[in-house]
Amino acid sequence: MTDLMDIIKQRRSVRSYQAKEVSDEQLNRLLEAIQWSPSWANTQCWEIVVVRDQGVKEDLAEVLPKTNPARKHFAEAPVVLAVCGKLNSSGYYKGEVTTKFGDWFMFDLGLATQSLCLTAHDLGLGTVITGLFDQDKAKGVLNVPEGYELVSLIPVGYPAKETAPPKRREISEFTHYDSF
Numbered sequence: 001m002t003d004l005m006d007i008i009k010q011r012r013s014v015r016s017y018q019a020k021e022v023s024d025e026q027l028n029r030l031l032e033a034i035q036w037s038p039s040w041a042n043t044q045c046w047e048i049v050v051v052r053d054q055g056v057k058e059d060l061a062e063v064l065p066k067t068n069p070a071r072k073h074f075a076e077a078p079v080v081l082a083v084c085g086k087l088n089s090s091g092y093y094k095g096e097v098t099t100k101f102g103d104w105f106m107f108d109l110g111l112a113t114q115s116l117c118l119t120a121h122d123l124g125l126g127t128v129i130t131g132l133f134d135q136d137k138a139k140g141v142l143n144v145p146e147g148y149e150l151v152s153l154i155p156v157g158y159p160a161k162e163t164a165p166p167k168r169r170e171i172s173e174f175t176h177y178d179s180f
Helices: 004-010 024-035 054-061 105-122 135-142
Strands: 046-051 079-086 148-157
Touching (some): 004 105, 079 105, 135 148
Antiparallel strands (some): 079 148
């Protein structure tokens, strides 16, 4: 069994993929990781669109700006997962927002995305969390209904190459005790 801290430290953003399929079993493990992610009051506000169709992946690649480094190999990934969130659910009680920050769906989707990406790495797969794209055009490509937002597109596949870890801040640089 792999140590969780090793998985966290070894996970990388992967932008190019081998021409090797992701199995249904692997895909189901990724979806199970999302299923068991924590969420506000167990609202589970996530909706995932699984994209395997090459034409749809190419249409999604077109909504990424040319400056996005994920665009070049985006459609080569065997699977793209579109992470959507139901609005006015997470962070709400009796229809009223309960926190200063409003709708909590972005936080819950972040938790689900982290679970997904760490599980993918543990399975030998690579991912990159793609957030720089035209969400409205992508929603149209995927027929995302009103009341939901498409937050990220996550290509999934076997990494084409190994990459070095990025420099990380020292713990002492971001940790404060008893007061900021």
